Amino acid sequence: MKSRGIVGLVAAAVPAAAWPGIACAGSFLEPAGPIAAGQISHFGVISTLMLIVIVPMFVALPIVLLRYRRGGKGTYRPDWEFNWGLEALIWGVPVALAFALGTALWKHTLQHDPYRPLGPEPLLVEVVALDWKFLFLYPEQGVATLDLLALPENRPVTLKLTSGTVMQSFIIPSLAGQIYAMAGMQTQLNVLADKTGDLIGRNTQYNGLGFATQSFKTSVMSQEAFAAWVQTTKAQTAALDAAGYQTLLKPSVVSEPVLYGNFAPGLFDKVIASFSPGMAQGHAHAGMSASTSPHHEHDHMQEAGR
Incomplete structure (x- = not known):
């Protein structure tokens, strides 16, 4: 893959001591799916374009200092x-660079829209951000987990996100960029993992004392292993x-991580409705009445914009 080649070039050019722990921490520099691979490709394009400004500056500065020093040949x-030539250079290069950067960002944003499905029949996973988990x-499988996201290899996944508390920021760096999870709203993130292994996901929006520890394990497994995992999870008594x-x-x-063999139907929708019970036939937090819901006083929109 082209972007994987960029990773190799970066790794070869930059000493390991200069970026310690990046690979181990789970970074987009080690993409495990097409979205993160597109991000590092975009990062390479931006870095290359910015070299147009940085390299001439570092080359020209010592030349100017040498030429126009006291006793120099300037x-x-x-x-x-x-001077028309200098004016064209001073204004033309930044304008062209801004246009190139804007075009690259525009194309990348459309291509990697988090709401855009990555294939047919995606696996649906509903995500509820809590404090601090x-x-x-x-x-579809009728199971639930806490701080463990199990995904099948090479199958599109649609994550629907909301928050049961304050706003949080969900990210799995090796798979995709961050997206917010907000109370009373629903956002969406589509991902696809193209290799098996364990990845790290976390919340990057500060939400209190336990913020630093709020991370979760993302386990990518083969289709057969995922089916076996679902059966094993269904057998859990919790x-x-x-x-x-x-x-x-x-x-x-x-x-x-905690595994649940089953969960209350419609729990995700009830979590959203608990923040604006009048918009969903009075459903409140996991079956609570609107009058007793701890969040009924909040006035939130039902859907979050993209």
Whole structure:
């Protein structure tokens, strides 16, 4: 893949000591899917274009200092005022560079729109951001997890996100860029993992004392292994009901991922509706009434814009 070649060139050109821990931390510099691969390709384009400004500056500066030093060969022209060539260079290069950068960003934004499906029959995963953990619901499989996102290799995945508390920022650097999860709203992120392995995802929006520890494991496995994982998870005795969700709402740090063999149907929609119960037939937090919902006083829109 072209972008993977860029990674190799960067790795060869920059000493490992200059960017310690990047690969281990799970970075877009080691893409595990087409979205992150597109991001590093875009990063390479931007870096190359910016070299048009940086390289001439570092080359010209010592030349000017040498030529126009006291006793240098530069001509002294105290009455010099204007030169068309210099004006064209000073204004033309930045304008052309801004146009090139804007065009590259425009094309990249359209190509990697987080709401754009990456293929037919995507796996649907509903994500609820909590303090300080992530809840993942698999409505098609009927299972749920806490701080563990299991994904099948080479299958498109649609993540629908919301928050049960404050606004948070969801990101899996090796798969895709960040997207916000907001209370009473729904955002969407489409990803595809093209190789198996364990990746790191986290919240990058500060949300309190446990912010630094709010990360989750993303496990990409083969199609067969994912099917076996679903069956194993279904066999778990733990179930996530309304009372269990209320417990998760309390701020806490999870040391190990938790698996739920089943969860209350429509939980994701009820979480959204709890912040604006009048917009969803009065549904409140996981079956709570609108009058007792801790968030019924908030006035939020139902859907978030792209």
